[in-house]
Amino acid sequence: MSEAPALKRARPLFEGTEWTFDLLQQLYDAIETVARDDLGLDTYPNQVEVISSEQMLDAYASLGMPILYRHWSFGKRFARDQRLYQKGLTGLAYEIVINSNPCISYNMEDNSAALHTLVMAHAAFGHNHFFKNNYLFQEWTDADSILDFLDYARRFVAACEERHGLLEVEAVLDAAHSLMDHGIFRYSRRPEPTVKELQERRRRIAEEQERSYNDLWRTVPRDPSRPEPTRAEIEAKERRQALHLPEENILYFLEMHSPILKDWQRELLAIVRQLAQYFYPQRQTKVMNEGCATFVHHHIVNALYDKGLLSDGAMLEILHSHSNVVFQPEFDDPRYSGLNPYTLGFNMMQDIKRIVTDPADEDREWFPTIAGTGDWRAALKDAWQNYRDESFIQQFLSPRLIREMRLFVLTDQGDEPFYRVADIHDDRGYRHVRQSLAGTYDPGMADPDIQVIDADMKGDRVLRVRHTIRDGIPLDENDRDMTLQHLQTLWGYDVSMVGVDRESGETVYETEA
Numbered sequence: 001m002s003e004a005p006a007l008k009r010a011r012p013l014f015e016g017t018e019w020t021f022d023l024l025q026q027l028y029d030a031i032e033t034v035a036r037d038d039l040g041l042d043t044y045p046n047q048v049e050v051i052s053s054e055q056m057l058d059a060y061a062s063l064g065m066p067i068l069y070r071h072w073s074f075g076k077r078f079a080r081d082q083r084l085y086q087k088g089l090t091g092l093a094y095e096i097v098i099n100s101n102p103c104i105s106y107n108m109e110d111n112s113a114a115l116h117t118l119v120m121a122h123a124a125f126g127h128n129h130f131f132k133n134n135y136l137f138q139e140w141t142d143a144d145s146i147l148d149f150l151d152y153a154r155r156f157v158a159a160c161e162e163r164h165g166l167l168e169v170e171a172v173l174d175a176a177h178s179l180m181d182h183g184i185f186r187y188s189r190r191p192e193p194t195v196k197e198l199q200e201r202r203r204r205i206a207e208e209q210e211r212s213y214n215d216l217w218r219t220v221p222r223d224p225s226r227p228e229p230t231r232a233e234i235e236a237k238e239r240r241q242a243l244h245l246p247e248e249n250i251l252y253f254l255e256m257h258s259p260i261l262k263d264w265q266r267e268l269l270a271i272v273r274q275l276a277q278y279f280y281p282q283r284q285t286k287v288m289n290e291g292c293a294t295f296v297h298h299h300i301v302n303a304l305y306d307k308g309l310l311s312d313g314a315m316l317e318i319l320h321s322h323s324n325v326v327f328q329p330e331f332d333d334p335r336y337s338g339l340n341p342y343t344l345g346f347n348m349m350q351d352i353k354r355i356v357t358d359p360a361d362e363d364r365e366w367f368p369t370i371a372g373t374g375d376w377r378a379a380l381k382d383a384w385q386n387y388r389d390e391s392f393i394q395q396f397l398s399p400r401l402i403r404e405m406r407l408f409v410l411t412d413q414g415d416e417p418f419y420r421v422a423d424i425h426d427d428r429g430y431r432h433v434r435q436s437l438a439g440t441y442d443p444g445m446a447d448p449d450i451q452v453i454d455a456d457m458k459g460d461r462v463l464r465v466r467h468t469i470r471d472g473i474p475l476d477e478n479d480r481d482m483t484l485q486h487l488q489t490l491w492g493y494d495v496s497m498v499g500v501d502r503e504s505g506e507t508v509y510e511t512e513a
Contacts, residue, residue, distance in 0.1 A: 012311040017112035024048070027117050028124070034303045035125040039296065040377060043128040044143060045102040048120060050109050056096065057081050059106060063275070064096050066104055067150045069157035071173055097123035099131040099282075101143040114314040118321055121300040126293030133385045134288070136281035146278065153271045160264050172265050175486040176251060176272040182450055183251030183273040184280050186443075239456065246451040246466070250487070251276070253452045259461060260492030269490070283443050284388040291345015292384050298322060298346070328405075339437075344405075348392070351401045352379055362399055389441035397437065399430045409436045448475060450483075450497075461493040468502050474509070475499070484513035 013026055028048065035041045051059070061077040062068040098104040105123040107116055131137050160169045176183070229237075240246075247253045254261070255269040282289065301318050304310045310318070328343040329336040352370070355363045356379045359371035370379050383392060402425065409423035409432055423429035423436070439445055449468040456462065465487070467475060480497070487495045499508040 010308040012314065013309050014113045014314070015311060017114070019111075019113040019116055021050075023113060024050075024116055024120075027113070028120055030304055030307075030309050031117070031121050031125060031300055034300045035121070035129075035296070038303060039299065040381070041125055041129040041296070042133060043103065043125055044100070044132050046124045046128065047102040047104045048107060048124055049104065050107050052109055054082070056106065056108055059096050063279070064098070065150055066098060066147070067154055069154045069271075070161075071177070072170065073177065095119040095123045097127045097131075098146075099137060099141060099143055099278075100146050103128040103131065103143075112317065114310075114317040115321060117304070117310070117314070118297055118301060118318050121297035122293045125300070126296030127289060129296070130285070130289050130292045130384055133381070134281070134285060134388075135386055136284055136388055140281050141278050149274065153275075156267065156271065160268065164264065169268070171489065172268045173272065175489045176269050178483065178486045179251055179254075179490075180272060180276045181447055183249060183269075183276040185249050185252070185277065186280075236454065236456075240454060243455060245455075246453045248449075248451045249273070250450065250452060250465070254487075254490045257455060257457070258491055259457065261490065280443075281388075284390070284441075287341045287345040287348075287389045287441060288384065288387065288392050289345075290342045291347075291349050292380075294322075294325060294342050294346040295349035295380070347401055347405065348396055349380060351398055352376065352383065352396055355398065360400070366398060367396075390438045393438040393441060394434060397434045399425070402430055402433050407433050407437065409433055445470070449502075463487065463491045463493065463495045465495065465497050467497060467499045469499050469508055470502050472501070480511070481513065484511070488513045 013030065014023055028046075035043070059066070061074045061081065063074075068074070095108070096106040103124065105120070105128075107119055107123075111119065131143065137143075157169060157173075243253075243257065251269050251273040255266045255273065258266070261269070301310065301315070301322075305315045326340065326343045326346050328340045353376040355367050355371050356373055356376040359367070364371040373379065383396065387395065408421060408425070408429070410419045411422040412419055423432040449470065451466055451468075452463065453466045454464040467480075484495050484497060494512060496510065496512045498510050500506070501508055
């Protein structure tokens with residue numbers, strides 16, 4: 001009986017390390033075929049650009065954006081990164097990818113042909129698919145307009161510098177950049193009114209309140225056990241309602257209500273605030289985004305190798321780089337700085353594929369909706385579309401992966417001189433490990449909860465903000481005082497902050513600037 005004929009393999013697309021633009025086009029076409037026909041990825045059109053190391057450093061310095069306004073902090077960051085790179089103390093990314101339409105990918109010109117293959121699969125198709133399909137990017141970013149917005153921001157800031165002076169513009173941008181993490185809407189909001197619309201609405205509200213004040217409060221039923229509110233308390237309540245307080249987006253509040261800012265300064269705040277909002281989904285999806293891109297490049301390069309389009313040498317170089325990307329140092333390794341998001345994301349994507357195609361009894365118990373269904377592509381694309389890091393880990397981190405990565409929970413009580421192992425590898429422990437790990441990827445828990453709670457525009461004009469203290473962790477005093485100074489710069493009057501314990505409601509500290 002004759003043996004079955006071997007599958008005919010194509011010739012490798014390249015040998016050695018050198019590349020040309022014609023070769024990059026051939027590689028791109030081969031990668032796209034696998035991405036479309038095999039994985040079924042849905043991406044924006046790609047714009048792949050090959051840039052020098054200095055251009056890559058420049059992109060680093062300007063928040064990874066292709067165009068942006070000038071600011072001294074970008075130059076400072078460029079000088080620092082350039083010096084470290086030249087001394088060999090740090091490396092550069094193989095690529096940078098922009099969430100835009102078309103999706104822009106920057107590849108380092110120093111990359112070999114094999115590395116170009118890897119990074120095009122990773123960025124131009126993995127990240128690109130995630131940007132286009134994940135619900136957070138759909139809700140909070142507009143890939144079609146971001147490049148136009150960046151161009152507008154650059155031209156507007158340049159015009160402000162020419163008209164009002166470099167120092168005046170930098171003073172506003174310095175304060176706005178320092179408050180950037182507090183310039184974000186974390187929940188869906190209606191379209192923002194213009195300043196003119198807001199002023200007209202305030203006028204109508206004030207007139208209506210003046211007409212109906214006495215009759216309104218006369219008819220409200222009162223609790224006889226509670227004292228009747230004073231006029232000052234009533235006015236404070238009405239003031240907070242009119243200003244929609246409390247407000248977590250401090251930059252937005254300052255943009256709308258600061259007594260001293262001119263129109264061009266308010267527009268600068270709006271530009272910084274919209275940049276912060278653009279990056280917010282990326283903060284919430286680091287594990288998923290990198291995991292998706294790493295899984296995609298791993299699948300694509302293996303498919304190209306199976307077709308014979310990559311040589312053994314090219315594949316070994318790619319796998320070496322892939323291993324470096326997903327390397328996870330041990331906890332006692334000097335290089336350890338927490339869980340590598342590439343490692344966690346890639347391992348979870350691989351694990352989902354295993355659960356869908358070859359589940360154990362444990363997997364069927366923990367993941368009844370996907371275990372054994374067979375269609376791992378659909379399961380992964382559904383996860384990439386509908387989750388962020390916190391919910392993804394809560395839903396898909398399996399007991400098997402917890403064991404393989406040797407994850408457990410340590411507790412650190414302030415009144416104890418040692419750590420305590422709270423959860424290990426048992427049924428209860430798996431759930432607590434998953435819950436604890438997911439919580440570390442929730443920006444709402446990691447970022448300080450600071451909100452504007454009052455601003456008496458007709459009285460002392462003091463801006464009052466509240467810091468809700470979680471788990472007894474206060475703000476660093478130096479950072480807190482500098483933040484208050486920046487707030488005061490943009491508000492123009494005194495600023496006071498009160499720290500309130502979330503559990504007890506007790507006031508922990510009060511400070512002013």
